[in-house]
Amino acid sequence: MCINQLFTMRRLKIGGHLEPFLDANLLNWDDRAELHATDRTGSYRIENVLAGGSNLYELEAREVGDILGKDIVHLQCHIGLDTISLRNLGAGSVTGLDFSPKAIAAARDFASKAGSDVRFVEAPLYEAVEALDRTYDIVYVTWGSVNWLDDAFRWARVVADLLRPGGRLYLAEGHPLMFQCNRKAAALELKHDWRTPLTRPLVWNEDLTYTGDERTLKHPRYYEWIHPISDVVNALIAAGLSLDFLNEHETVSWQHFSFAVRAGKDMYGLPENAPKIPMAYSIGATKRGAGTYRIMPKKVDSH
Numbered sequence: 291m292c293i294n295q296l297f298t299m300r301r302l303k304i305g306g307h308l309e310p311f312l313d314a315n316l317l318n319w320d321d322r323a324e325l326h327a328t329d330r331t332g333s334y335r336i337e338n339v340l341a342g343g344s345n346l347y348e349l350e351a352r353e354v355g356d357i358l359g360k361d362i363v364h365l366q367c368h369i370g371l372d373t374i375s376l377r378n379l380g381a382g383s384v385t386g387l388d389f390s391p392k393a394i395a396a397a398r399d400f401a402s403k404a405g406s407d408v409r410f411v412e413a414p415l416y417e418a419v420e421a422l423d424r425t426y427d428i429v430y431v432t433w434g435s436v437n438w439l440d441d442a443f444r445w446a447r448v449v450a451d452l453l454r455p456g457g458r459l460y461l462a463e464g465h466p467l468m469f470q471c472n473r474k475a476a477a478l479e480l481k482h483d484w485r486t487p488l489t490r491p492l493v494w495n496e497d498l499t500y501t502g503d504e505r506t507l508k509h510p511r512y513y514e515w516i517h518p519i520s521d522v523v524n525a526l527i528a529a530g531l532s533l534d535f536l537n538e539h540e541t542v543s544w545q546h547f548s549f550a551v552r553a554g555k556d557m558y559g560l561p562e563n564a565p566k567i568p569m570a571y572s573i574g575a576t577k578r579g580a581g582t583y584r585i586m587p588k589k590v591d592s593h
Contacts (some may be wrong), residue, residue: 311491312414315438317509319368320392323497325507327369327396333501334371340404344375347462347543347556349430353535353572354460357381360427363452365415366435370397374406376430385409385426387418415439418448425454432462433543437469440488442517446525455579460529461522464542465568469516473547478565486515500544518573533574538568 311522326334344351359382364373367386370393386408388394390392401408413421427521429449439445449459472481486492491513497506523533541557546569553559560566 299555311440311513314391314509315512318461318507318512318558319388319390320506321370321509323390323393323396325499325503325505326501327399327445329393329501329503330505331501331503332412332457334369336371336400339374339378340400342378342404344379345506346375346379348554349382349539349543349557349570349572350460350462351379353431353462353537353574354428355458357428362428362430363387363422363426364420364430365418365452366431366438366450367410368393370394370400370408370410372430372432373397373410374401374404374408377406377408378404381428383407385411385422387411387413387415387422389414405413416444416448419451420468422452425457426452427454427457428458429453429459431459434464436461436463436517436522437514439517440491440515442521443525443528446522446529446531447524450529450531450577453531453577455577457577458534459526459573459575461575462570462572463539464516464546465571466516467567468542468546469514471547471567475547476549478547478560478567484516485521487517488515490498491515502545516567522573526575530578532578534574534576535572539570540566540568542569 297391329336333465339345349503353542357376361383362376364376364384364386367373367388370386373384373386387395389412391412394410397410401410406508411421429452436442436445453459456567468478470484472479482492494512494514495510497510499507523536526533541553541559543557550558551561559569
C-alpha cells in the first residue's frame with residue numbers, strides 16, 4: 291500500500307476533522323527534516339553516528355535495557371540517527387518509521403553513508419502495523435512523540451500490535467506538566483489544561499526549530515496534544531501491556547524554556563534557584579504473554 295493510500299484511509303477514519311492539523315504537522319516536520327539533515331549546530335552528532343557511534347542520550351541508553359540481537363522498531367524516527375545508533379549498539383535488526391517523506395529520504399541517505407542495513411518505512415504512525423507487516427522484540431519511542439498524536443489509546447494499540455508476546459516498549463518523553471507551562475514566559479507559569487481536547491489542539495507558530503539553527507521554517511504552524519501520564523499508562527494496560535517502570539526526571543533533551551540550563555551531558559533542567567518540576571518521564575512495559583522486562587531503578591537526578 292502506498293503512502294497516499296494510507297493517508298486517505300486515515301482521513302476517512304477521522305471524518306476529516308483532524309486533517310488540517312495533520313497536514314500542517316507534516317509540512318512542519320518536512321521542513322525540520324531538511325534543516326536537521328544538514329544540521330549546523332552539532333545537535334544531531336551526525337558524523338559520530340555515521341562513523342559507528344551513538345547519539346542516544348545517557349537516560350535512554352541506561353534504561354532501554356538489553357538490545358543485543360533484538361529486533362527493534364523505532365516509531366516516529368525522524369531522520370533516523372537514533373535508529374542507526376541502535377543498530378550500531380548491537381541490535382539484531384532495526385526498522386525506523388516516520389510520516390515525513392523528507393525525513394525518511396534523509397534517514398535512508400544516512401544509512402547508506404554509514405553502511406548500515408537499517409530499514410526505513412514512510413507511513414503515518416496509526417498505519418504502522420499495516421505498513422511494517424511484522425512484529426518486534428522492542429518498540430522504541432523517544433522525545434517529541436506522543437505529544438504530536440491526538441489519541442494516546444490508539445497509539446498504545448499500535449505499540450501492542452507491533453510487539454511479540456513478551457516484547458517490550460521503551461518510551462522517553464517530555465512531561466505533560468512541563469507542556470502545561472507557558473514556554474514563552476520568563477519563569478514557570480501554568481498556562482494550558484492538563485488534557486488537550488481531540489479537536490482543539492495547542493496551536494504553535496514558531497519560525498525556528500529546536501536545535502538553535504538560525505534558518506527559518508517555511509511552514510511554522512504546528513499542533514500538539516497534552517496527554518496525562520495516567521492516559522498513557524492506562525492506554526498501555528488496556529492494549530495488553532504490563533507496566534515495568536515509570537520514572538520521572540528533572541531534565542529533558544531540549545531547551546523547552548528560555549531559562550532552562552544545561553544539566554549534565556546534552557540535557558536541560560531548571561536553574562538551581564527555581565522550584566523543580568518533572569521535565570520528562572520514561573516508561574518500560576512488556577506485552578503480556580511471556581518474558582519479563584528487567585525493571586530499571588530510578589536514578590535520582592542531581593540538582
